[in-house]
Amino acid sequence: MNKNKTFGVIGVCGANGNLIARILKQRGYNVIGTDLSFKKDCRFAKALEGYDIEVFYGNAPEAFFKKADYIIPPASLSKDSSLFKQMGDKPIFELYDVIEMIQSEKPVFGITGTNGKTTTTTLLKKIAYDNGIKPCEHDLEGMQGNAEFIPILQSRLDGDVGIIEVGTFGVPGTIGRIVKNTGMSGGLITNITPDHLNDLGSFMDYAKVKAEFISELGLGQLIVNGQDPTIMGLLRELDFKGEVITFGVDELPDSIGMKECVCGNEIAVKEIISGCGYYFCKCGLTTPQADYIATNIDLKNRTFDLHTPTEKLTVKMGVDGLHNVYNLTGVIIAAHKFLDLPYDKILPTIASFTGVSGRMEEVAKVKGKDIFVDYAHNPAGVETVLKEFKKLFGDFTTVITVSSESGYVGDIDIFNSALKFSKFIVPASVASQKIAIEKLKSKPELNDRIFLNHIDNFEKTGTLGASEDEVRDGLRKALNLDCEMVIAIGEAATKFKNAVFDL
Known part of the structure; x- marks a missing residue:
């Protein structure tokens, strides 16, 4: 593609248009933009600062179409709209054309699950920053941005690595599309517990949406909570061929919860946290011996020991709660395996991390x-x-x-x-x-x-x-x-x- 040509992006105040404009500019293309919003009402105007992108706010004047060699309309723009007719015979690039034209070209790691995704993603990024590794950021202020096309586009922004939170609005195909189109090589699953049942009908329907993360990762490396029977059952059912690294917590259960197994039976889970703990199903699914196990947990003093395959670590926490022992353990493994950092470069950030806004x-x-x-x-x-x-x-x-x-x-x-x-x-x-x-x-x-x-x-x-x-x-x-x-x-x-x- 000739970099002297100019891309005209319609809808730069929307998430996708904003990301596309910045991606193209970072890759050296000429970019102009337009949006029906005025600048004061443009939700993501701040993200465009410093990019030297001329933006026509409030309308799309004739000058916009004259300057643009290629037009990128929003996916939602009707072919019958007056704006579409203004494009005339200009070549049109759709969202998927941009995704196909510009690949990620960096290692990408994904984090999914029902609970703990944002804490885990935020902490792993902080460890990266603290060690001079720059993750790509979508910079869409006030937006979580873990579903639809945002993670896919985020992975194409400048950065040394992609650390991507992967969610779903309960729509089958969303997670699989994200994993496939980011070129993800590794990932972490925190847990799978009931959610979005109004959209999907049953817990196992929801679990199978999350399972797209496993099936699309192929031969990649997967870090999982081994004390979640749903995750371990899906790994077995899908016959995952990549590397699996399990983690867990050595703590006495304090309740019994029932959870549906992938085989259809109900499993009694001796719960350490909700939905996770010790389990056995008559289909043979049982709690594995974890590769990484947290022991001697002292929540009052915020410490625990982490037994890795090679050594024992003493971990100081900056956050509270047994659920965060799970979150931190997964992050330590991801930082060691994906970011290739020694533990002594990881643990200081674990100790200084005080949590994510809105979480405890x-x-x-x-x-x-x-x-x-x-x-x-x-x-x-x-x-x-x-x-x-x-x-x-x-x-x-x-x-x-x-x-x-x-x-x-x-x-x-x-x-x-x-x-x-x-x-x-x-x-x-x-x-x-x-x-x-x-x-x-x-x-x-x-x-x-x-x-x-x-x-x-x-x-x-x-x-x-x-x-x-x-x-x-x-x-x-x-x-x-x-x-x-x-x-x-x-x-x-x-x-x-x-x-x-x-x-």
Whole structure:
């Protein structure tokens, strides 16, 4: 492709258009852009700073089409639109044309799972940065960017390596497409627990969407939580031919959970964290001897020992919780194997890492009470976080802002976890308010633990189950209860966490 030619990208304020414009510019092409938004309304205008890309905001003037030799329209642009007609007979490049023309050309590592993806990805990137290795970043402010085409395009941006979070909106084919089109050579699976059941119907349907990560990785290297029977069952069912590295935690289980096996049977899992622990199915699936095992876990002092295939490491943590022992163990392996770093270059970052915004995050102290928020929004995630809070801090009040993507079944499981571990519950989301009413009707004795604030008709969006006013009102109610710690769980809790400062 002649680099003296100019690409005209339509929709540079959208995620895909923004990434495409930057990728082409980084590869030495001339790039101009346009968007219907004005600059002040352009969500990702900041990401274009420093790229010397001329952008026509507010419309696509004739000058844009005159300067462009090739046009890249957004995938959503109708062929019948007036904008499309303005292109005339200019050659058109579609999204997949760009993906085909420009390859990643760097080692790419993917991280997927139901819970812990963002913490794991963020920490692995921090280890890379601390050791002079630059991961490619999508730089789309306020966007997680772990699904659809964002990870694929991100892998084509400048950087020494790609460390890519891989998610799904419950759509089959998404994960497989990401793995295939990033040229991923290795990856990590944190866990697979029920999520997106409204979209996919059953847990095993959801698990098989996650399994695309395994099937598309081919002969790559895969780091997995060996104490998750779903992951180990899928590896066996798909006859994965690449290298498998397992990790786990040597800790006494504290509950029994039932989980569907890939063979169709129900397995009793002696759980260390939700959905993961010790298991045996009559089909022969059983907990393996892990290649890396965490022992002597001291959550109070934030330390554990990690037994590797060659040595024992003493690990100092900067974050709390048994679930983070799993996350950190996976990251240590990935940094050693993928980034090719010795352990003494990895452990200082593990010790200094204090977590990701919105994950067990202490926001403020109000009226002498500590307020935390956590993004947990599916049953396993909520159960794990609240269980760890109980271990670490004792009594607390839970403000529920969740609306589960698994519908009523997920919402009731989340509420039951809150009942199990919390001293008091303040249901802030409409979904949790409705369940609270049901609970109080059938068990009036819960009146001294469940505190309804108000009922309204807020319409949830995805997992955003509460409005900003509901989050604020829920926190206000929680602060008036006889408990020194408050944790607000859910996407709304993290999105509207600044509401705490109004209090």
